[in-house]
Amino acid sequence: MGRPEKIRLGEILLQQKLLTEDQLKAALDEQKRSGRKLGRIFIDAGYVTEEQIGSALARQLQVPYINLKHFNIRPEVATRLPETLARRFRAIVLEDTGAFYRVGMADPTDLFAYDEINRVLKREIQLAVVAESLLLQTIDRVYRRTEEISGLALELGEELGETTDFAALGLTPGAEEAPVVKLLQSVFEDAVQVRASDIHIEPQEHKVLIRFRIDGMLHVQAEADSKIASALTLRLKLMSGLDISEKRLPQDGRFIVKVRNTQVDVRISTMPTQYGESAVMRLLNQSGGILGLERIGMPADMLLRLRHIIHRPSGMVLVTGPTGSGKTTTLYAALDELNTTERKIITVEDPVEYRLPGINQVQIHEKIDLTFSRVLRTALRQDPDVILVGEMRDQGTVETGLRAAMTGHMVFSTLHTNDAISTPIRLLDMGAPRYMVAMSLQVVLAQRLLRLVCESCGEVAQLAPQEHEWMRLELGREADGPQYRKGRGCTQCNGTGYLGRTGVYEMLEMTRPVVEAANQPDPAIFMQVARKQMEGHMLKDHAVKLVVEGKTTVEEAMRIGSQLND
Numbered sequence: 001m002g003r004p005e006k007i008r009l010g011e012i013l014l015q016q017k018l019l020t021e022d023q024l025k026a027a028l029d030e031q032k033r034s035g036r037k038l039g040r041i042f043i044d045a046g047y048v049t050e051e052q053i054g055s056a057l058a059r060q061l062q063v064p065y066i067n068l069k070h071f072n073i074r075p076e077v078a079t080r081l082p083e084t085l086a087r088r089f090r091a092i093v094l095e096d097t098g099a100f101y102r103v104g105m106a107d108p109t110d111l112f113a114y115d116e117i118n119r120v121l122k123r124e125i126q127l128a129v130v131a132e133s134l135l136l137q138t139i140d141r142v143y144r145r146t147e148e149i150s151g152l153a154l155e156l157g158e159e160l161g162e163t164t165d166f167a168a169l170g171l172t173p174g175a176e177e178a179p180v181v182k183l184l185q186s187v188f189e190d191a192v193q194v195r196a197s198d199i200h201i202e203p204q205e206h207k208v209l210i211r212f213r214i215d216g217m218l219h220v221q222a223e224a225d226s227k228i229a230s231a232l233t234l235r236l237k238l239m240s241g242l243d244i245s246e247k248r249l250p251q252d253g254r255f256i257v258k259v260r261n262t263q264v265d266v267r268i269s270t271m272p273t274q275y276g277e278s279a280v281m282r283l284l285n286q287s288g289g290i291l292g293l294e295r296i297g298m299p300a301d302m303l304l305r306l307r308h309i310i311h312r313p314s315g316m317v318l319v320t321g322p323t324g325s326g327k328t329t330t331l332y333a334a335l336d337e338l339n340t341t342e343r344k345i346i347t348v349e350d351p352v353e354y355r356l357p358g359i360n361q362v363q364i365h366e367k368i369d370l371t372f373s374r375v376l377r378t379a380l381r382q383d384p385d386v387i388l389v390g391e392m393r394d395q396g397t398v399e400t401g402l403r404a405a406m407t408g409h410m411v412f413s414t415l416h417t418n419d420a421i422s423t424p425i426r427l428l429d430m431g432a433p434r435y436m437v438a439m440s441l442q443v444v445l446a447q448r449l450l451r452l453v454c455e456s457c458g459e460v461a462q463l464a465p466q467e468h469e470w471m472r473l474e475l476g477r478e479a480d481g482p483q484y485r486k487g488r489g490c491t492q493c494n495g496t497g498y499l500g501r502t503g504v505y506e507m508l509e510m511t512r513p514v515v516e517a518a519n520q521p522d523p524a525i526f527m528q529v530a531r532k533q534m535e536g537h538m539l540k541d542h543a544v545k546l547v548v549e550g551k552t553t554v555e556e557a558m559r560i561g562s563q564l565n566d
Contacts, residue, residue, distance in 0.1 A: 007109050009038055012060045013048060023047045039107070039132075050131045057108060058129040066094065066104055068134040069455050072490040075142050077101075083143040085120060089113035090135055092142070093121070100124040106132035141491055145190040146222065149210070152183040153224035160227055180228075180235045185257075188266075190221065191283060192259045194494060197324075198283065201236075203229035203276035215451050215501050216324060219494065226275065233270060233277045240268050248272055254351070267351060290354055293333045296326070297502035299542065305509060306443065310334050313385075315442035316405040318392070320417045322563070326449045326503050327414045328353050331388055334412060335359065338386055346379045348372060349390035364390070372397045380404055389413040395431040402432055405440035419539065419564055420446040420508035421530045425523050438518045444508040446539060448560050449501040450552050453485050454493035458550070461486035467554040470561070474544045485550040502551070504542040504560060508534060539564060 010028065013019035019042070027041045034041075042048050048056075051067075058065035077096045078086075081103075086092055090106035091113060101121050105113065108127045118125055156179040187210060191199050196212035203209075208229040210222045237244045240253030250271045257264050265284040270277050293303060310317060317334070319327045332354045335345060339358050350364035350372070360382070362375050372389060373396035379387055380400075392398050392415045405411045417423045423444045427437050461484050463471065471479040487497025508514070508530055517529035543557035 007060060009042075009053070009057070009109070012056050013042070013053070016056050016059070018048050018052055018056060050133060054106075054129045054131050061108055061127065061129070063108065063126070064128045066128045066130050068104070068130050068138050069492075072457055072492075073138060073142055075144075075491055078142045078491075080121060081117065082120070083139070085116065086139050086143065087136075089117060090132060091117055092130070092135060092138060094128060100126050102126050102128055104128045104130035104135065106130060106135050138492070140193040141494070144193065145186045149183065149186050149190065149222045150224070152179055152186060153222060153228055155179045156183055156228045156231060157225040160231060180231050183228075184232065184235060187221070188257050188264065188283075189259050192262075192264060196283060199281045201229065201232055201279045201281075203273065203278065205275055208232070208276075214494070215496075215498055216449060217451075217496070219496075229276045233279050236268055236279055236281075237270065240266075242268075242270065247277055284353055290332050290336050290356060291329060293337055296330055296333055298505050299537075302505060302507050302537070305507065306334070306445070307337070309443050309509070310338060310410065312410065312442065314405055314408045314410055316402060316411045316413065316440045317443050317445070318413055318415055318423055318441065319445045319447065320415045320420065320423050321447045322416065322418075324449070325447055326501075327447065328390075330445065330447060330503065331412050331414070332356065335386070335388060338410075343385040344383060345386040345388070346382060346384045347388040347390070348375045348379060349388070360384075373400055376400045376404070380409070384409060386410045386412070391415070392427075392430070398427060398430050398432045399436070402427075402436040402440045405442075406436065411440075417446070420444040420506050420534070421527055423508070424510075424518055424526065428523075434519060438510075438515045441510050443510060445505060446508075447503050447505045448539060448543075448563070450504050450543060450546060450556050450560060451498035452500045452502055452551055453553060454487040454490065454497055454499040456492040456499070457488040457490035457497065458485045459488055460484070461553070463554055467558065470558055471544070471547070471554055474540070475548075482548045483550060484547065484554060486553050497553075498556075502546070504539055504546065506534060506537060506539045506542065 010019065010024045014021065014024060027038060027045065027047070030036070030041050031038055039053055042053065043050055055065045071094065073092065073094060078093045081091065081093050089110065092104050094102045094104045101123055103117060103125045105127055108129055159179055187199060191212055194212060194214055196214050198213040200211040200218070201208065202211070203226055206226055207223045208226050209220060211218045212221050234244055240255040242251045242253045250269065252269050254265065254267045257266055267282040267284065268279060270279045293307065298306070309315070319330050321327055335356060339345060339356060345359040347359060347361045348364065349361065352361045352363050362379070364370055364372055364375060372391070372393055376387070376389055376397060377400055387404060387409055389397060389401055389411065392401060392413050401411050401413055415423055415426060417426050424437050424441060428434060463484055468479065487493060489495040489497045493499040511533065513529055514533060517526040520526060540561050543560045546552045547554055547557045
């Protein structure tokens with residue numbers, strides 16, 4: 001099909017019975033008022049989905065509708081259309097058949113866009129319809145800034161030459177055009193596009209490494225001349241208000257960077273190493289918002305029990321797991337649910353990771369003796385209903401927290417233990433009185449994060465012998481039943497085969513038998529009772545269930561399993 005004819009979206013949706021006359025009239029009125037795109041108004045009002053609009057347009061124009069989630073785009077083909085045009089016209093080159101280019105467009109009725117794309121690509125184009133939201137995500141992934149970053153790093157290296165006169169580099173705040181500023185901006189933009197949680201800048205002997213942590217795994221983003229490392233660190237220190245003359249001691253700070261109209265909160269830690277200062281930045285994307293409890297991947301029956309418990313007037317809820325296992329996300333999902341005008345919520349954290357309107361968040365500051373236990377004692381005088389303590393670090397915090405839970409407050413906190421069963425025992429080891437733990441603790445949730453198989457390139461996979469053996473130990477004869485899946489690696493997942501993560505959970509509820517066992521002096525009795533209660537619902541069981549459903553790989557479940565004590 002060549003150039004599309006001009007068509008009216010509202011009429012097509014009416015013809016295909018996806019819209020009523022009244023809905024169309026209401027949407028047209030809204031369009032007159034706001035000037036917004038008609039398609040957007042239909043979707044936001046809930047009349048139709050983005051996919052229904054795409055399919056309806058495709059049927060009318062007799063072109064294919066392509067779901068980008070399951071389409072493997074080759075960057076070398078897609079980038080024949082410059083990024084600025086791809087974004088402006090909401091279009092992407094899907095394939096090159098030799099005779100023509102297949103181009104996916106969110107609005108194939110945009111004739112001006114069609115003519116411009118035709119002019120730039122200088123070859124016949126065949127259209128396909130794609131969903132706009134998926135298209136924008138795909139553009140983000142395809143037009144990565146890898147080359148731009150390497151180019152800017154090279155430019156910065158040349159400009160530095162042998163000089164150490166950083167003033168000449170525009171390291172004064174506000175020097176927007178300086179290569180170091182452009183380079184860091186590109187690094188932040190790329191990191192946000194690929195959903196990185198951390199950026200590592202590490203000076204080595206002959207080079208500086210820039211690595212991103214994506215879905216819990218580190219990936220090298222760029223390598224550059226080692227002489228640019230100090231310029232990068234210096235600029236980052238200026239941005240976060242750190243002491244630029246102090247290079248021998250570690251420093252911590254934070255700043256906000258603007259990436260494509262969204263504010264990204266960045267926490268930075270610098271540390272002197274053999275070849276210069278290493279800088280690690282944690283990105284807290286404020287626009288990502290807080291997940292609701294139903295979206296963190298918890299099994300339905302467990303979610304029901306947890307909801308019931310967090311709405312109690314008092315008690316302690318502990319979430320455990322190693323660093324980076326999503327504990328804060330879970331606690332904030334619970335806080336978000338309890339955040340009503342009738343409740344006063346105070347959080348005591350180091351650092352404050354999420355911003356939640358309507359609650360009082362306090363940042364710990366050890367240097368001025370603003371410690372967890374001190375802030376917690378003060379917080380209790382502020383008449384709260386719910387308190388979140390970032391971490392149970394010492395005996396003082398544990399005792400104050402448990403006492404608060406006994407005296408009519410709901411207390412949420414985290415603890416670094418491997419699993420749910422060992423948590424009450426760890427509290428006793430930290431010096432908490434046995435009766436307090438038994439009376440105050442309501443539930444312990446242990447969790448990990450598992451990477452999900454990429455939906456775009458996931459395929460049926462054969463298990464390696466040790467993977468099969470591991471599944472056989474977990475499932476017995478049933479291990480041969482499921483269709484196991486694995487990602488091949490594509491542009492959507494940066495070649496890793498995984499895209500996104502979900503939580504795996506186990507929950508120890510302090511029921512009467514468990515509380516009675518916790519009051520016995522012998523911890524072995526408690527562990528036996530708790531294990532019996534949780535049988536079949538342990539972390540490993542949840543991970544195996546996700547493997548059987550094809551959502552993750554055996555390799556990922558084995559990684560979780562290896563961290564647990566059998």
